[in-house]
Each structure stands twice: as structure tokens, then as C-alpha cells.
Amino acid sequence: MIGSRLLYMVTLVLGLNSFLIGQEHPNLLLTAEGVSRIKDECCPRLYQEVLDKAILEFASVLEAPMEVPIPKDMAGGYSHETHKRNYGLMRTAGMLFQITGEEKYGNYVKDMLFKYVELYPRIDKHPSRKSYSPGKLFWQCLNDANWLMYTAQAYDAIYHFLSLAERRTIEEELLIPYADFISIENPKFFNRIHNHSTWGNAAVGMIGLALNNKELIQRALYGLEIKKDISLEKDNDGGLIYDGDRAIAGFFAQIDYAFSPDGYYEEGPYYHRYAMLPFMVFAQGLNHHMPELKIFEYRGGLLIKAVKTMLAQTDSKGEFFPINDAQKGMSIAAGSVVTAVNIAYANSRDKEFLLAAQLQNKVLLDQSGFEISKALENISIAGLQRSSTEMKDGKDGNKGGLGVLRWGGGSEEFNVVYKYTSQGLGHGHFDKLSYSIYDGPTEVLQDYGAARWVNIDQKAGGRYLDENQTWAKQTVAHNALVMDQKSHFDGIYDVAKSGYSIPIYFNAANRDLQIISAKDTMAYKNHDLERLVVLWKDDEFDKPIVIDIVRAFGEEAHDFDLPLHFAGQFLKADFKYQSNDPEILGDSHGYQHIYQEAVAKIENPSISMTWLKDQKMYTLTTKSEINDEVILARIGANDHEFNLRRDAFMIHRKSKAINPSFISVIESHGSYNPVTEIPHQPYGKIKSIESILESVEYSVFDLIDVDNNKWRVCINHYNGESNAIHKIEIPDGHKISWTGPITINKLKN
């Protein structure tokens, strides 16, 4: 990788010479050519909508007095929100100036820039000192970087509308000093490998491009050259500035370090969505300005890949899988994702981005928005379905991964999300080998997400809640195996941060029978965990069946809990349970937040239970052993401030077990309509599981349906090759053989 960066540095130096021969404007997200195309071919529907909306908004904006207050407030407060609104308006006005040619928009930007020229020398650092790097207009440099990035675009758009003297004033009294402020004066903000720094790099870089300022571009791409300073080494999110003795900083370094080779972002999609914007915006500016840099081809086309990977981590309605710290409901509707999708499409013409844009149903006002809007009208994506995909984690792609199995498409798309990643930095959860299921928009098995109500002041100011640590991060809060009622890595981040799981195989070659196998050797001392997740679609079932095998290997007997977060209305179980007044299950590792509402001592070799969620019915059928317990549980104990959702779940418990195995089937079978009052298939078809053979290498078992039909499932746990041939003898003496990691066959009665 170092080699490739050096190569790019050479390219850049050559590129810089082009500065000497003058520069076009606009040339960031808009180019002269792009603007002319927009004017000539206006307008496809979505683009027309965003254009109309912007023009309408400005009808009143231009009437209102321009407000550029003295910085004072935190996020949510008047000065913060006004400056935030201002940079958005400036950028929009710049674009409208280019597209419509109307001077009123150019004047708006100019006037506002001069108001900031006036303000800037009068203000010191923001009076609030709650950030490690307070900004000027805002309480943290991060927001100032936003301001600069947007303002760079506005300035670029009206460049030729300004006199030379005006440009000099704006550049020398506002833009350059401000870019220096967030970089040279704030190295801890600017010079890390961190999403904050990406914003910083991109902001400085965009100003550099807009001003044709070689030094700023250089700084943005390669960081500050500063000596190793221990006090900068680590920030509160764990981002490093040095790799050994070598300073790692700047935009290229962010691309190198923030993503895995597959474009997976270590912290997961919720933060990926947030971080993606500066990468794409600056890259687009670079690509227009210095096309010879081929930034979208850097690191194997990493940036485009990263957008695809981000989109791959969404459900059928475009909401991000809430793995790690994440607020549920965050989706591709977010502005940053619209930006990323538009720019990624403009620079790749990959149809997958059109699927996302269709769901987003909105586009940017720039030329990438115009292009994707046109494409949506001219290119058919009907019937296009998203693929299953595995995304490897880790800078070099060798620290686990995330697998997503998909079936069907559109609003009915079925997703199985299996997580065997690394820890995910400070936002990671202790949830090795956990998984979740989505049946269209329905979370069949949920990931709780973060215990946080983002920006809702009543809940600890909208910050992470204590329960994020005590509940949401803990293993039992996930569909993940818990040993001895202790979280993975004992719930200690400093132990977990270097841990990661190991992909065994991922085979989605046959869309009707897909399988992922992975293991973890680090979460528990002296114990290996394995999980294998199967998505199986058979004509006899309306929807895919999920098969889930969890195993633990170790020498001594331990207690194992496998939680299943169905978070719906329990309907019925085929085992007897004893309900009780809520009892708190433990005092640590998340158990202090669990109420036991009922418990069952299992007496059968297979059990099942059905629940209702979003007016659909689901049945879990699982292999059991005598003395297993099932705990019907609910979240909410010791939740003194009512911070947690009171969701229901169950725990399958095996006490004092050696090498336990859990084999489960989750069937999505029924639905209910409260208007017609007709339930469709309220009962699952599969009623039990019968184990035939379980060895380290193989699992063979039968799924038995209500009419006593049997499907035999044969699995090899370690060999995912589609053409590998397996031959084994089962206990009744029969020999069976099959090809590939898994086969499922209906047995003849």
C-alpha cells in the first residue's frame, strides 16, 4: 500500500503543475460542462423536484434578513443552527446561481461571505469548551469543517462573479485563515485516522481546490508534518495518529485505514453513513479538478466499493442494520447517503446505485444528482435484486467479516445478517457470531442497536446512555452465545479491541440454499465458538427458512445461554412453562437488565414457539435436551430512568454442558390482517428437529413437518467448496453422500 501511495504522490506533483496554467470555475461538484448539460437537458423528475424546492425555499430566504450571529450556542442553539443553515444556503445559492444564471443567488453568496469576512477576525475559539477541539463558529471543529466544505462549493460557484479584489479579501481574510485554523492550529482534530479528521482533510482540501491553493491541497491529502507527540496519539474514540514512528494522516491515509479492502467500515454502517460524505465530496472535487489523480480508482476503486458496502448493510426499506452502536431507523434517506450514492453513480454508472436512489427518491442539486435522476428515467432496474455478500473486516481484510444473505427483492427482500467482524473500535458491541433476520421490513430477530436517543435532550442530553454499556453492548443483548453469563472478552474493550472472528466459508452460489460458517477463538478463554447460518428457500414454504447452528468447544463443562431477540408478541409454545413475577436474572454483563417472566424445564428433544411481529407470524423450532431451560424474558430491569425498550426475548439455556450444540430453525410462515381478521398460516409447518449425526465436521438432522414429512439436512462445517464431495455413514448404518457444504432433501415417506 505504501508503494501505491508513493505512486499517487508522484502523480499529484505532476498534477500540481496544472495550477500554473490557470483553472476553471466551477470545478468542485459542478463543472462548466455539467452545468451546461443540466441547462440543456433539464429536467428529469427527481432533479426537477429538488430544483423547484430550492428555488421555492430561496423565494423566502431572499426576503428574510441575513443572520450571522456571534457564536455562542451548542448544537440545537440559535447561533449553532443559524451558521449551520447558512452554509447549506450558501451552497444551494451557489448552485442555483450556476444553474439559473440569476444574479440574486450570486449576490446572496457574496453578501454572506462578506458578513463572515467581517465576523471572522472578531471571534476567538468558541466559548463552549466541551470538545477536545473547539471550533470558531461551532463548539467543535467538526462543524467548522462542515462549514468550510460547503462554503468552498459556494465560493467556487460564484468565483467568476467576484472581482479580483473581492476574491483576495475573502480568501485571505476568511478562507485561508479558517482552513489553517482547523488544520495547523488543531492537529489533534486534523491529523488522526478518524472520521472527524476525514472531515477536516476534506474541508481543507475543498478550500484548496476552490482557491487553487497547492499548499492546502497537499495538507489535505497527506496531513500535517508534525513530530510524534504522545498527547496526540489517542483520542476518545481510539483513533491513532502514528503507525510505529510514521505519521499517518491526510485523505489518502483515511482511505487506506478507514476501510477494509472490501470497503467495510470498522465501526459499522451507522458510522459509515456518517463518515462517507467527506470522502465522496472531496473525491468528486478532486476528480473534477485533478482527473489525472484517478481518485476513484485509488486502492482498487475503494471509494465506490465503500459506498456499495455501506448500501449492502441495509434492509429492504433502506434502514441500516443496527450493528454496533447505531440508532435504529437511520437509513439511506440520510443526506450523506444521497450524496454518496449520487457521486458513486456518476463515477461508476453501476446499476446497484440506482436501486438505492429509487428508494431514496431524492437527489442532489449538483450534476451527479442530475445524472442519476436522468438514469432513473432511462435505465430499467425492474426486477433487479441485491446480491448476498460477504464483507471482510480489517485494514487488510483479515479480521473477520460481515455476511449478508439475501433472497427475493424489493419490499419483500429477506435478509440474514451474520456478524463475525472485529470489535468495531469504541462503538463495537461484545457480540461475536451474532446474527439477525429481516423479513422485508420486519426484524424477525433483532439487534437491539445502541441504548441512546440521539439528540433527545431528555435522555442524557441525547448522548450515549449508561445502559449502552451495561445493556446494549453486552453479549446477552444480542443473538449471540453467552458462556457462564459473562460477555465476550469479559466485556472489556481493551481486551476486545484486538479480537476478531474468523470466516470459515461463505457460499451463496445457490440463491435457494446459502450458507455462512464462521468461528471465534478469542471471545472466551479456552473455548472456541462456531456458528453456521443457512438461508433455505423451498417451494413448499412461502418464505425462506433460516437454519442456525451454534456450537462451543472446550474441555470443561460450562453454562451456555443462547438468547433469541424476537421482540414480538409471544403467541404459543409447545413446551410447558411456568410464569412468574418478574425476576432479575443477574447482576452484571447485561443480566441485571433482564426480567425472567417465565421459565420452562425442557423434557423433549425438540421444542418450538411462535410469535407475532408486525402482523406476521414466526416459529422457532430448536433441538433440545432434557434439563435444558427456556427463559421467557424481557428487557427492563434496573432501568431506573426508563431508557430501554421493554422488548421480549427468550434464552435457551444449557447448564454444565460440554461442547454444546444448538440447532434451530426459524420459519417465517404466517400473517394476520386485522381488517379481514383472517390469519394466513398461523402455525409453522416444521414442528420438530431430529438429530441424526453430530460430529465436529458434520451435522446431519431431519426437519419434520406437521404431516410428518421429513427434510434431511446434511452440512459440512468447514468446507464451503461447492464441488467438494462428502461421504459419511450415519448411525443407522446408511451411507450418505452429497456435494457442497450443505444439502437438504425431502425424504420419501
Next chain:
Amino acid sequence: MIGSRLLYMVTLVLGLNSFLIGQEHPNLLLTAEGVSRIKDECCPRLYQEVLDKAILEFASVLEAPMEVPIPKDMAGGYSHETHKRNYGLMRTAGMLFQITGEEKYGNYVKDMLFKYVELYPRIDKHPSRKSYSPGKLFWQCLNDANWLMYTAQAYDAIYHFLSLAERRTIEEELLIPYADFISIENPKFFNRIHNHSTWGNAAVGMIGLALNNKELIQRALYGLEIKKDISLEKDNDGGLIYDGDRAIAGFFAQIDYAFSPDGYYEEGPYYHRYAMLPFMVFAQGLNHHMPELKIFEYRGGLLIKAVKTMLAQTDSKGEFFPINDAQKGMSIAAGSVVTAVNIAYANSRDKEFLLAAQLQNKVLLDQSGFEISKALENISIAGLQRSSTEMKDGKDGNKGGLGVLRWGGGSEEFNVVYKYTSQGLGHGHFDKLSYSIYDGPTEVLQDYGAARWVNIDQKAGGRYLDENQTWAKQTVAHNALVMDQKSHFDGIYDVAKSGYSIPIYFNAANRDLQIISAKDTMAYKNHDLERLVVLWKDDEFDKPIVIDIVRAFGEEAHDFDLPLHFAGQFLKADFKYQSNDPEILGDSHGYQHIYQEAVAKIENPSISMTWLKDQKMYTLTTKSEINDEVILARIGANDHEFNLRRDAFMIHRKSKAINPSFISVIESHGSYNPVTEIPHQPYGKIKSIESILESVEYSVFDLIDVDNNKWRVCINHYNGESNAIHKIEIPDGHKISWTGPITINKLKN
């Protein structure tokens, strides 16, 4: 009323003479004239959709073998569902035959009728004996009545397509005997005042109309003449057959007794929706066949009024208010409501029905469906808003009522539903003076509805659950005042059934300040209850504010609980509370199902708390007294089968209080977007309530906002006249005066 019925009887006798001079076909829901209009003016969009869908459905129906199985199964089983499907198909085929003129549809009906001609003499009563009146094709006569009503329409449609001999066979061997079976042979089914009997009457009547059979029509309109027989007096729903010595039965009697003069259906909208269909279908048939009967004008146009009243009991998305036993989610999308709306519109041309039809977005295949579909395209209803309305309960309109206050329209419509009805027969709840609030589709304060998962087999076969009695019907399950932790009427139906509340006044003359006052003198011995509900919209608030005053009058001190079922995510309170492990609040009257999760001893004269529901924020501010308690509670104790929803609520408790009063304000202020992560107005504006004067007749208090602005609220509890002038002196010696039941004025600082 007797007089009016006699008058109608005379009219009918005259009408019957028209039989002698021959009859047109079709003449039930379709007429020759209507069919010709459909053919000439086809087709408005919604009608075209339903027509296309029917033709498409029959493309495969006509290919498939016709199945007419021996009756055997209960609802959900093969024979039941097949016969049910068959009558629907016959009716549709009959309509398609008329509209398209294609013989294949006529042949389909004919062939199927002859299959039933064959089957009918071979079957006895249905083998299942789970109903008080087993049918022939179905387990209960009710379904057989459905079959007859639909089949009458099919037969009528192909009448002229059949030979005289074919008609004679079908009439004499199938239709007449079948009509006799559900009437003469099942008097307990046919001859009551009950929705089942309405179906029976209508079915026999429709056969009578289709066959021009005077005797059947007579029987349908006036019931069977049978002697008083004690065993028929009461069914399990409490319907009576005799009023004194006089037999009360037949279609006219149903209209007389099932509704109040305002068209309110005693059991509430959930059952109203179900019962309305046979009324409207038979009435439409009668009106086409015997227009001289003026059935839609009977009892002051009661039937049309009843449809309006039914629709008035829905929220902005068309879901019925779940008062009494009701399954949430039941809505005007139900087929029976589409039928009622279409027929009501065709016979009234009232625009209000177009609002409903627009929301339903579907119409009938008959000519009423055609008419309303045309009207939706030709008549503008943009901006039309629904009115606030009061519906008096009781056959003579003197047993309480239901008030609905509305503000705004469309999907943002705000509804306050105040219930001061009679008990609602066996499906009633013990919830005198309870109320609920809807902010668009959001239940701000919920009515729990019934504890029942209709037709979901896993939950007690889909029948009413035990918890319906032990929880859902109890007073504490509602937003209603509870005295001494005992339900109204001690929770005893036989005591409650003759009880009803008393409307004091209803004033919605000013849409920005609407008020209802009502009282109850029967729910508790020696105590009167009063509640006054106000909907107030001021420009300084985004949405309406609800003011709620609850008072109790009696001589001794008692304990009072005012529950508030917010059923959302508690965000924050301005009082200190102590959370605890769930404690069960009592052992009867619903309290056995309540967990206390936290409790607060109140030390302030005013308290407030905020919750989140459907990403919107609401704040309750309520007057309090020292030693009041607030219990933060949750439903779910002693719910051994997980039948109940674990919804959160709160209880404001005043112990050993004499003549307590609760003054509360519910402010709908905020919203949250998980994609932008921006909360809009997360805090309520009103922060406290200050009581100025409370007398029996008057309440004067101030609402104080976060900026210490004050709004003074002056209310007279008993005089609702808009022009009544009130003059009082408040404790500080000031004299104040206002006009009307309520005034709210912002005080000058």
C-alpha cells in the same frame, strides 16, 4: 315509533300489489337502468380497477373445477371456506354477467346453483354443534344467512338467463327451503334484536325480493309471529326478543332498536361496522324493488345517519376508535364498510361519504360503487374536513352519548373521543367518562381495546380471552377515574347494563375551542363523577392542546386513581420518582395485571411528564397536591399466557380525598426524525398549572409556559350555551366575566 311502523306497514301492503304486475331483473343492488349507465359511462378509475380485478379473477376461476363439498368444517376449514368463497364468486359472476353480457358468467352461476340444488336435500344441520343455531352449509346460521344474501343477488342477476323450469327448481328446491330453514326453523337466530338476526332478516328478505315472494318479504320485515317463549328471551349477547308482551322482530324492528336516533350503535363502532352491511344491502334491494317504501327515509333517515355515525367513530386513518370490545386496526377498509359507504352515498349524495371512499380507495362492483367512483372524479372534496360530533346513545337517545372533537383534517386530523354512553351490552367496558386522544394516526392516550386476538388460534382459538374480563373491561384499563381501586358498577355487567352517563353539554361551535361536559351518577354508589374535555387550538401552539378536568363528588373520603394510558416511551418527568422491581398493584378489578415500575410522592402543586410515541413528543401537565402519588406502571402482571400488550401507563393517585379534582393539560408538541436525528420541540411549552378558583360551577386556572406567559382558562361546568354570560369574583378580589362555557385568554405580563 309504533305509529310510524304501522304507517310503513300500510305502505308495504300497497307496495305488495306491485308484485302482481310483474317484476324487473336485476333489481337488488343492480338495476337494469344502473347496468345500462355503467355500460354507457364506463369507467371511472376505482370502478375500472374492481372490474378488471373481477374479470382477472374469473379468468382462473372459470378454468378451475367447481367445488361444492359436503359441509364438515368450522371456520377456517376447507368446506367452510369453500362455501364462503362460492357465494362471493356467484355474486361477482352475476354482476359480471350483467355488466359484460358474457354468458360464461351466467353459466357459472347457473352451474353452481344447480350443484347446491343437488347438495341441499342431502344435508342435515351442520355436524358441528358449537353454535346456538347450527346452519346447513356452515356451523352457524349466521354464515348461512351470508350465503343466502349473496346468492339472492347472483340469482337475481341471471334470472332472465334461466328457463322457467330452471327457476322453479332453484327456487323450490333450494332458495325457499333454505330461507325457511334460517327463519322458521331457527327462531332464536331469526327473531331477536341482534346483529345475527339482522343478517337473517336481510337474507330472507333478499331471497324474497329476488323471487318476488311476498311471504318471505313480510317475514323479513316483521319477523316471525311466535308466541312468547321464555327459552328464546335472551341469547348470550343479551339481545331481547320481547318488549313486554309484544314480539319485537324483523328488519324494521332492528332499525328501531339497534340504533339510537343519532344512529349510534350501542356496542360501539367495532360491532357497528359488522352489523351495518345487512342493513344497507337489504335496504338497497328494498329501495330498488319497492321505492314507495322509502326505506332510507325511515325513522328520520336513520340508516344513512347510522353510516355517518359509524364513520364519525374513526381516526384520521379510518381506524375505528377501539371503545368497548374491539380489535385495534379494524377500519373502514373492511368490506362491510365499503358496502355501507357506497350504498349510503348512492342514496344521499352526501360528500362526507366521499371522504371515506377516498381513504378506502376501493368500491363495490355494483352500481353504487360505480356512482361513488364517478363522484370521486367529478366532485372536489379537497380541504373538506370532518366535523366534531356528538352521538346520543340509547334507543330513544336518552342514555348518554359519545362526543368526538376534531381539529384539522386529512392525515393530520386531531381527535378527542369522550365516552359517556350506556354500557354497550355484553361487549361494553366499565369505562364511564373515559376518553382518548388521537394526533393524526397516533394514539396519544389509548383505549386498550379488547383482550382478544381475533381468529388467531394460538390465543384461545381467537376468542375473547380471560384477560378481556379481568383486564380490558376494567375501569383502570381506561383513561377513567377509579374509586377505591374498584371498577365502575363493581365490574358487574348485570348492574352496569342499565347504567348510563349523562351529557351536560357539547359545544363545538368554535373549532379552536371546543368543549364537552358530562357526568355519571351510577358508576359508584353515593358518588357522582364529572369530566370535562376541551380541545383548544392557539396560534402559539403547533397542535391542539387538550384540557381535561375530572371531578368526583361525595360525602366521604375515598381513594381515587386517574390512569393515563400513554403507551409510549417515557422520556422524563419534572418530579422525583423512585423506581422499583415490578410490584403488582392489587388482586382484582384489573389491578392484578398492573406492575408498578416506579412511584413518586408529589411535593409540588403541578407536575409534568413527557413521552415519545410514534416519533412524536407529548407532555402531560397536571395540577397536583402534596401527598398525591404518581405510579409509573405497566400492563402484564398475572398474564401467564402472554396475552396482553406490555404497554406503559401512569396513575395519578389521590388517597383519602373528598371531592377530588384533576386538572390536566396534554400538549402535543414535538417530533423526532431518526434519519436527520433532529428533535423538533422536544419540550412542551406549558410547564405548570396554577389553580385560581374551583367551585362546583366554575373552574378558573392558569396555564404557565416556560417563558412565564400565562393563559387564563375560565370554565363553567354546567352551562354550555355559547351566549351565556358568566361573572365571578376570584380569590384575589378581581371580577372576571366571559361569554360561553369556556374562555382562554393570554394574560398580559
